[in-house]
Amino acid sequence: MPLNEARAAGGAALGACRRCGTCCRRGGPALHRADKALVVSGRLSPTDLYTIRPGEPVRDDVAGGILTSADTDIIKIRETPGSRACAFFEPDGNGCTIYPWRPLECRILRCWDTAGIRRCYREDRLGRADLIGHIDGLWDLVAEHDRRCDAGRLVRLARRLRRGDREAGAGLARMVRYDDALREGLAAEGRVPPAMLDFLLGRPARELVRAMGILTRQASAHGASGAPGSGP
Numbered sequence: 001m002p003l004n005e006a007r008a009a010g011g012a013a014l015g016a017c018r019r020c021g022t023c024c025r026r027g028g029p030a031l032h033r034a035d036k037a038l039v040v041s042g043r044l045s046p047t048d049l050y051t052i053r054p055g056e057p058v059r060d061d062v063a064g065g066i067l068t069s070a071d072t073d074i075i076k077i078r079e080t081p082g083s084r085a086c087a088f089f090e091p092d093g094n095g096c097t098i099y100p101w102r103p104l105e106c107r108i109l110r111c112w113d114t115a116g117i118r119r120c121y122r123e124d125r126l127g128r129a130d131l132i133g134h135i136d137g138l139w140d141l142v143a144e145h146d147r148r149c150d151a152g153r154l155v156r157l158a159r160r161l162r163r164g165d166r167e168a169g170a171g172l173a174r175m176v177r178y179d180d181a182l183r184e185g186l187a188a189e190g191r192v193p194p195a196m197l198d199f200l201l202g203r204p205a206r207e208l209v210r211a212m213g214i215l216t217r218q219a220s221a222h223g224a225s226g227a228p229g230s231g232p
């Protein structure tokens with residue numbers, strides 16, 4: 001048994017968290033409305049976060065890892081690049097660097113008894129509207145992006161393209177181009193820090209399409225006139 005699992009098992013035996021870091025290595029938490037103050041107060045920055053938008057495929061770890069569709073915004077703490085570990089996890093000391101103000105899911109999770117996390121997992125998720133819905137201009141930009149680059153539609157088009165639908169490929173390429181251009185434009189204008197874009201606009205359309213096994217040049221080749229940019 002790997003060391004971390006053994007330590008987690010020790011926690012189970014004791015009925016207490018051993019702070020072995022196993023759960024932190026499996027990904028950061030999703031935020032709930034109870035966590036709103038962490039963002040408003042600046043303890044968590046929008047640049048620490050990313051948004052899974054409604055309609056995106058998402059793995060439901062509480063339901064045994066099944067793949068489902070997000071039905072609301074799911075705002076998560078970023079992972080450390082190249083791994084699934086929460087960005088606030090310090091592997092050398094197995095420590096949470098924000099432990100005193102860790103989000104709700106981290107406070108509730110008991111790896112030896114998941115009843116608490118099962119109860120709260122889908123309840124009162126924090127959405128982008130809770131945080132920036134009152135900011136005119138910024139919220140208009142987010143709403144317009146959601147309208148023109150709807151994640152559910154993107155996923156449906158990608159599935160149709162996989163079945164060889166050229167028209168779907170054209171629509172998909174248009175969405176990827178639009179999303180690319182908006183991100184590049186906002187970053188170039190200095191209106192939004194680039195690290196904040198994945199919170200505001202969700203993960204890039206290009207990455208979602210790639211995660212579904214489709215190269216963006218493939219989408220272009222199936223119908224759009226002009227390439228949506230270089231392939232991934």
Ligand code: SF4
Nearest residue numbers: 024086088089096106
């Ligand atoms: S916020 Fe802290 S406790 Fe929660 S997953 Fe990240 S490192 Fe672990």
